[in-house]
Amino acid sequence: MAEVKNKKAVLRHYVKGFAKESDFEVVTSETIHLKVPEGSNAVLVKNLYLSCDPFMRSRMTKHDEPSYVPDFVPGSVITGLGVVKVVDSENSNYAPGDLFWGLTRWEEYSLIENPELLLGIKHEDLPLSCYTGVLGVTGLTAGAGFYEVCSPKKDDRLFVSAASGAVGQLVGQLAKLMGCYVVGSAGSDEKVELLKGKLGFDEAFNYKKEPDLKAALKRYFPEGIDIYFENVGGAMLDAVLANMRLNGRIAVCGMISQYNLEKPEGVHNLTYVITKRIRMQGFLVSDYIYKYPEYEDRLAQYIKEGKINYMEDVAEGLECAPAALLGLFTGCNIGKQLVVVSHE
Structure with missing residues (x-):
C-alpha cells in the first residue's frame, strides 16, 4: 500500500x-x-x-x-x-x-x-x-451576474471595477459581445493596457492615478452609466452612484476594498438610488447554480471560437x-x- x-x-x-x-x-x-x-x-x-x-x-x-x-x-x-x-x-x-x-x-x-x-x-x-x-464558479458568477442580474441591453453603458480580475475580465468581454460600451478600472497601467488591448474594453483607467473618481467616471461616461458591475465598494461605489443614469442597474458581486477593514467605509451617495431610480442588487453564485451547465457550455464555446480571452x-x-x-x-x-x- x-x-x-x-x-x-x-x-x-x-x-x-x-x-x-x-x-x-x-x-x-x-x-x-x-x-x-x-x-x-x-x-x-x-x-x-x-x-x-x-x-x-x-x-x-x-x-x-x-x-x-x-x-x-x-x-x-x-x-x-x-x-x-x-x-x-x-x-x-x-x-x-x-x-x-x-x-x-x-x-x-x-x-x-x-x-x-x-x-x-x-x-x-x-x-x-x-x-x-472561467469554466467553474468564476464563470458562473460573471455570466449569471451580468445576464441575470444586470438585465443588459445592446448599447448599454457598462462600468466594471477590478476589471482585470477573474470575474471582471469576463463581464467586460461578455458585455462587448452584446454590443455594450464598456469601461473598466484597474490598479496599474499594465492592467489598463491589457483591458484595452487583449480584452477589448472600449476604455480603461488606473484608479490609483485619479484624484477624483467622480470626475474620472464623468469623463468616460458623459451621459452616465447604465450598468455597474460592483467588485470593489467604498469610494468607487460612491463615485459610481453619482454617475448612474435613470433606471440604472448595479450588480453587487463583491467589495474587495472592504474585506480587510475592521470598520468598513461608509457610502454617502445612496440618495441617488432614490432620485435616479437605481436598482442595486447583491447576489451569490449559489443563487444560480442551476444555470451552471448553461454557462459552462457558453463560455467554453466562446473560448474555443476566440471570442473571449481569459x-x-x-x-x-x-x-x-x-x-x-x-x-x-x-x-x-x-x-x-x-x-x-x-x-x-
Missing part, C-alpha cells in the same frame, strides 16, 4: 485587519495511506489546482452570526475550490484517474467525504485550470498558496489567481 507525507496549508488563528502570510502555516503531516477506508463512500483525490477567491478572506475572521459560508477553523486545513484527480475509490462512479472539480482542501491529497458534490470535467479539450475559473495568474506549489491568496487584496494578480499543487 503506497504511503506519502501530506503537505497542507493551515490557518493558524483568526485574523483581524489585513491578513499576513504569518497567519498561515504550510506543514507536512504524518504519513497517510493512499487508500480509502474499507467500506467508505469517500474518495481519495490528488489536488491539482486550487482556486484563490476573495470570499475566502471573510472565512478567516470569527463571526458572531453565521455567514453564507462557514468560518475556517484555526489549526485545520483551509478549504476551497479546486481541480482534483481520483487516486482511490470503492465507488464505481469515481475511478482512479478520473478528473473532477469542486470543494476540496488546501493539501496535496484529500479524502472527500461527499464526492457527489464534485462535478465532472466536461470540456477536456481546454486546460484543466479553466475549472478553477487571463490566469499561476503560483507554483502549495507553499506559495497563502501569498497568492493574500495578493488578491493588494492587486498583485492579473486575471484569475490559482495555485498549481501538481501537474500530474
Whole structure:
C-alpha cells in the first residue's frame, strides 16, 4: 500500500485587519495511506489546482452570526475550490484517474467525504485550470451576474471595477459581445493596457492615478452609466452612484476594498438610488447554480471560437498558496489567481 507525507496549508488563528502570510502555516503531516477506508463512500483525490477567491478572506475572521459560508477553523486545513484527480475509490462512479472539480482542501491529497458534490470535467479539450475559473464558479458568477442580474441591453453603458480580475475580465468581454460600451478600472497601467488591448474594453483607467473618481467616471461616461458591475465598494461605489443614469442597474458581486477593514467605509451617495431610480442588487453564485451547465457550455464555446480571452495568474506549489491568496487584496494578480499543487 503506497504511503506519502501530506503537505497542507493551515490557518493558524483568526485574523483581524489585513491578513499576513504569518497567519498561515504550510506543514507536512504524518504519513497517510493512499487508500480509502474499507467500506467508505469517500474518495481519495490528488489536488491539482486550487482556486484563490476573495470570499475566502471573510472565512478567516470569527463571526458572531453565521455567514453564507462557514468560518475556517484555526489549526485545520483551509478549504476551497479546486481541480482534483481520483487516486482511490470503492465507488464505481469515481475511478482512479478520473478528473473532477469542486470543494476540496488546501493539501496535496484529500479524502472527500461527499464526492457527489464534485462535478465532472466536461470540456477536456481546454486546460484543466479553466475549472478553477472561467469554466467553474468564476464563470458562473460573471455570466449569471451580468445576464441575470444586470438585465443588459445592446448599447448599454457598462462600468466594471477590478476589471482585470477573474470575474471582471469576463463581464467586460461578455458585455462587448452584446454590443455594450464598456469601461473598466484597474490598479496599474499594465492592467489598463491589457483591458484595452487583449480584452477589448472600449476604455480603461488606473484608479490609483485619479484624484477624483467622480470626475474620472464623468469623463468616460458623459451621459452616465447604465450598468455597474460592483467588485470593489467604498469610494468607487460612491463615485459610481453619482454617475448612474435613470433606471440604472448595479450588480453587487463583491467589495474587495472592504474585506480587510475592521470598520468598513461608509457610502454617502445612496440618495441617488432614490432620485435616479437605481436598482442595486447583491447576489451569490449559489443563487444560480442551476444555470451552471448553461454557462459552462457558453463560455467554453466562446473560448474555443476566440471570442473571449481569459487571463490566469499561476503560483507554483502549495507553499506559495497563502501569498497568492493574500495578493488578491493588494492587486498583485492579473486575471484569475490559482495555485498549481501538481501537474500530474
